[in-house]
Amino acid sequence: MRGGDGAGDVPRRDDTCTGTGTGTGTGTGTVSEDGSANGVAMFVAENVTKTFPGVVALRDVRLSLEPGSIHALLGENGAGKSTLIKAVTGVHALDGGRMLLDGEPFRPRTTHDAIARGVGVVHQERNLIPRFSIAENIFLERLADGALRRVARGRLIEEARHWLELLEIDADPALPVERLNVARMQLVEIAKALSLGSRLLLLDEPTASLTAHETDTLFGILRRLRDDGTSLMFVSHKLEEVQEICDRVTVLRDGENACESRPLAGMGRQDIVRLMIGRAEIIPDWPARDRTGRETVLALEGVSTPLGHEGIDLAVREGEIVGLYGLVGAGRSELAKCIVGKHPIDGGTVSIRGERVDIRTVAEAVGRHRIGYVSEDRKSEGLVLMHSVLDNVGAPVWRRLASAVGLLGDRRVREHALPFVRKLEVRTPSLAQSVGNLSGGNQQKVSVAKWLAAEVRILIVDEPSVGIDIKTKAYLHELIRELSDAGIALLLITSDMPEMIALADRIVVMGDYRIRGEIANDRDYDAVSGRIMALIQGEGEAAAPIIGRSDPTASSTVSR
Amino acid sequence: MNGARAGGLREGLRENDWFGPLLVTLAAVAIVTALNPAFLSPFNVQILLLAISVNAMVAFSQMIIIAIGQMNLSVGAIGGLAAIAFAGMMEVWGVPWPLAAVLALGIGLLAGLANGLLVATTGISAFIITLATLSIFKGVNLGITEAQPFYEIPAAVKSLGNDTFLGPLPWLVLPCAAVVLGLWYTLDRLSIGRAILAVGGNAHAAELSGISVGRVTVAAHALSGLLAALAGIMLVGRLQLGQPTIGDDWLILSFAAPVIGGAVLSGGRVSVGGTFFGVVLVAIFTQVLVLFSIDPFLVQIVLGVLILWAVGINRYREVRSRRRAGTVVT
Numbered sequence: 001m002r003g004g005d006g007a008g009d010v011p012r013r014d015d016t017c018t019g020t021g022t023g024t025g026t027g028t029g030t031v032s033e034d035g036s037a038n039g040v041a042m043f044v045a046e047n048v049t050k051t052f053p054g055v056v057a058l059r060d061v062r063l064s065l066e067p068g069s070i071h072a073l074l075g076e077n078g079a080g081k082s083t084l085i086k087a088v089t090g091v092h093a094l095d096g097g098r099m100l101l102d103g104e105p106f107r108p109r110t111t112h113d114a115i116a117r118g119v120g121v122v123h124q125e126r127n128l129i130p131r132f133s134i135a136e137n138i139f140l141e142r143l144a145d146g147a148l149r150r151v152a153r154g155r156l157i158e159e160a161r162h163w164l165e166l167l168e169i170d171a172d173p174a175l176p177v178e179r180l181n182v183a184r185m186q187l188v189e190i191a192k193a194l195s196l197g198s199r200l201l202l203l204d205e206p207t208a209s210l211t212a213h214e215t216d217t218l219f220g221i222l223r224r225l226r227d228d229g230t231s232l233m234f235v236s237h238k239l240e241e242v243q244e245i246c247d248r249v250t251v252l253r254d255g256e257n258a259c260e261s262r263p264l265a266g267m268g269r270q271d272i273v274r275l276m277i278g279r280a281e282i283i284p285d286w287p288a289r290d291r292t293g294r295e296t297v298l299a300l301e302g303v304s305t306p307l308g309h310e311g312i313d314l315a316v317r318e319g320e321i322v323g324l325y326g327l328v329g330a331g332r333s334e335l336a337k338c339i340v341g342k343h344p345i346d347g348g349t350v351s352i353r354g355e356r357v358d359i360r361t362v363a364e365a366v367g368r369h370r371i372g373y374v375s376e377d378r379k380s381e382g383l384v385l386m387h388s389v390l391d392n393v394g395a396p397v398w399r400r401l402a403s404a405v406g407l408l409g410d411r412r413v414r415e416h417a418l419p420f421v422r423k424l425e426v427r428t429p430s431l432a433q434s435v436g437n438l439s440g441g442n443q444q445k446v447s448v449a450k451w452l453a454a455e456v457r458i459l460i461v462d463e464p465s466v467g468i469d470i471k472t473k474a475y476l477h478e479l480i481r482e483l484s485d486a487g488i489a490l491l492l493i494t495s496d497m498p499e500m501i502a503l504a505d506r507i508v509v510m511g512d513y514r515i516r517g518e519i520a521n522d523r524d525y526d527a528v529s530g531r532i533m534a535l536i537q538g539e540g541e542a543a544a545p546i547i548g549r550s551d552p553t554a555s556s557t558v559s560r
Numbered sequence: 561m562n563g564a565r566a567g568g569l570r571e572g573l574r575e576n577d578w579f580g581p582l583l584v585t586l587a588a589v590a591i592v593t594a595l596n597p598a599f600l601s602p603f604n605v606q607i608l609l610l611a612i613s614v615n616a617m618v619a620f621s622q623m624i625i626i627a628i629g630q631m632n633l634s635v636g637a638i639g640g641l642a643a644i645a646f647a648g649m650m651e652v653w654g655v656p657w658p659l660a661a662v663l664a665l666g667i668g669l670l671a672g673l674a675n676g677l678l679v680a681t682t683g684i685s686a687f688i689i690t691l692a693t694l695s696i697f698k699g700v701n702l703g704i705t706e707a708q709p710f711y712e713i714p715a716a717v718k719s720l721g722n723d724t725f726l727g728p729l730p731w732l733v734l735p736c737a738a739v740v741l742g743l744w745y746t747l748d749r750l751s752i753g754r755a756i757l758a759v760g761g762n763a764h765a766a767e768l769s770g771i772s773v774g775r776v777t778v779a780a781h782a783l784s785g786l787l788a789a790l791a792g793i794m795l796v797g798r799l800q801l802g803q804p805t806i807g808d809d810w811l812i813l814s815f816a817a818p819v820i821g822g823a824v825l826s827g828g829r830v831s832v833g834g835t836f837f838g839v840v841l842v843a844i845f846t847q848v849l850v851l852f853s854i855d856p857f858l859v860q861i862v863l864g865v866l867i868l869w870a871v872g873i874n875r876y877r878e879v880r881s882r883r884r885a886g887t888v889v890t
Binding site for chain 2: 111112115123126127128129130131132136140141143144145146147148149150151153192
């Protein structure tokens with residue numbers, strides 16, 4: 001699955017290839033070169049330039065997309081991917097260069113224009129109306145011919161069924177989408193884009209919230225769409241996936257082409273990474289550590305929760321990184337939230353440094369037991385985006401820093417917070433900057449800095465590198481390692497296998513709200529990942545209950 | 561399959577926003593009638609229906625704005641302005657009442673359009689915009705009336721506002737019934753109604769799908785103004801005078817009934833039936849206090865408790881459905 005040989009399954013001739021080699025040298029785009037490709041290319045971007053006040057977001061970016069191919073658009077955060085997508089979908093107007101669709105000039109002024117020309121997009125965030133049926137969501141803006149016309153439900157449902165069948169979605173089109181799981185919602189969005197007659201479909205991180213099995217299903221569908229002649233542009237941070245499914249790749253770096261429409265066949269992961277960050281990826285090769293002699297800081301014994309956890313045994317020692325691996329929905333984040341007092345624990349014991357504790361609120365976990373939780377969802381759980389860096393970092397320590405009567409000066413918080421913000425190299429113009437204006441990587445640094453400032457002894461880090469570019473990710477990894485060297489007990493939750501194997505000292509595998517087993521991590525990627533997958537699949541078919549439960553008709557009869 | 565469908569029906573009833581308030585209404589009627597049979601006397605029923613007919617218009621006027629996830633504080637001010645315009649045109653200019661009614665409805669429509677256009681074009685929250693227009697509309701009202709009522713109401717209007725047909729049924733029930741059916745059809749079956757709920761459910765998604773959020777906002781506010789005006793006109797008939805204070809006390813009820821009927825203030829979820837039974841419940845409680853000669857000031861307290869009870873139920877259902885959604889996702 002991770003072999004990266006997917007690109008080879010449909011060999012295509014490369015006579016339109018305009019691969020400009022490696023390196024940043026995009027040359028001065030010789031338009032004639034692209035021009036010759038117009039006969040075949042379905043979509044062409046020629047020297048596309050877009051400037052925002054103070055920033056050149058795209059400079060002479062070129063890209064050409066053949067019909068019936070899957071094209072990867074890669075780049076780190078801020079490289080210009082989203083700007084390019086927004087230009088193609090009519091959100092941004094270009095400042096220079098031009099785009100061609102089927103050889104005709106393409107200059108969409110609104111999303112509507114783009115849709116009308118057959119350009120569909122599936123955004124990273126869900127864009128569905130929860131209480132509306134699948135059918136209504138698919139045909140949302142054309143439920144009827146006029147505002148005062150009757151909505152023909154029966155006809156919509158029939159038409160929706162056609163698209164659901166095409167995408168192999170086994171669900172009743174009359175079902176409200178709020179009853180679907182994330183993967184199916186994703187497919188409904190794709191159905192919606194296709195039903196608009198999209199021949200060019202842009203997918204922005206479509207697999208971000210999917211399990212491995214769901215991703216496989218999605219890829220099967222994407223391949224079929226490709227074979228039927230749809231052109232797809234695929235944006236993802238997961239290079240394994242890109243190598244599995246894409247035919248060609250365009251990499252952007254700092255708003256310029258690092259490579260253009262190059263065939264993926266023969267390119268290795270390191271080649272792509274080098275194009276993205278301008279150098280090879282530094283894979284941390286930390287030696288395995290032995291922490292067995294250290295004191296156990298956090299211990300769970302036979303813990304059960306109302307959320308469904310049963311018999312959870314887990315121990316984290318001082319200076320140890322314990323990885324918690326499992327598929328999405330295995331109950332890992334939920335367990336973390338129970339430990340920090342967000343949700344109750346109704347069975348078993350939790351002890352900290354050998355002492356039995358009963359943590360009822362998050363305030364208690366932070367204030368008394370010094371447990372921090374870096375949420376996987378930093379935008380809605382980890383940070384207050386509209387507040388300043390200072391307020392975000394300082395929030396957990398306000399109570400501690402306040403004087404006896406509750407007075408709290410900004411200066412006190414600043415003195416306390418600044419060293420941590422500096423230490424993590426958060427790139428911000430000032431502490432007063434609102435966090436929402438920082439890049440994803442810097443936001444993640446702030447959410448870690450917050451807990452460092454709180455001087456936590458136990459830190460639970462949940463999916464630390466979601467939506468973070470490779471450079472920042474490597475930095476975060478070093479940071480996590482440093483923290484554990486400094487003695488903090490770390491519980492690391494991640495679905496990113498390489499990350500898990502690089503960081504964890506021990507890996508505990510969870511499935512279906514239970515502990516499936518534990519593996520000592522000897523850093524041998526193939527062996528360890530093999531053992532992890534074996535544990536996940538250990539109990540019958542691990543994937544089966546997930547599919548079963550995602551079946552909405554089943555869920556309505558099975559009550560928990 | 562059959563069993564599943566029966567289960568679906570039972571679940572459907574439980575999920576329906578109007579079913580709970582309906583049950584409570586029936587229970588309340590049964591209990592009150594048992595305690596005091598006079599509750600179902602024709603006269604009492606007539607009073608009850610009159611109150612329900614007018615109040616339902618007030619509640620629907622707010623409900624349509626709640627549906628798009630906004631608030632309209634100016635419902636009462638628009639209703640009051642339409643009411644004194646209706647009465648004033650008949651008294652001062654001698655305009656025939658049907659024409660005066662149409663013109664007054666037009667005023668309500670325009671006032672709502674103004675709200676909608678201001679909200680849609682400026683992007684300022686409807687709360688602030690309608691707070692401002694509330695003050696403006698009320699000021700115009702007081703400027704015209706100098707706080708004095710219009711007394712010269714044509715006999716036809718008085719009779720329509722109070723007389724009955726088919727026993728205890730007041731004529732005012734007719735416009736109310738028409739609005740209930742029309743609104744239900746609009747929100748459930750018409751394209752514009754679905755667009756209103758889509759914008760309330762997820763404005764961003766609606767926008768990206770090509771729905772004009774601005775146009776939908778304007779349409780909803782226009783409809784809201786129209787309904788508020790209708791309420792004002794009906795009240796003139798019922799009170800038999802053009803009171804400048806009409807609409808002053810509508811605000812709490814306008815939010816209470818939709819919320820009792822299961823509406824979610826963030827938008828996307830309202831129920832015409834639920835809101836209607838919300839109005840009925842409030843009317844029954846008010847009536848009961850009169851019937852048992854309990855201090856009328858208690859009405860306010862009872863209304864407050866009703867709102868808390870309703871949002872409590874809504875919250876419970878939300879938590880439960882999220883828990884169930886959780887089992888779907890995991």
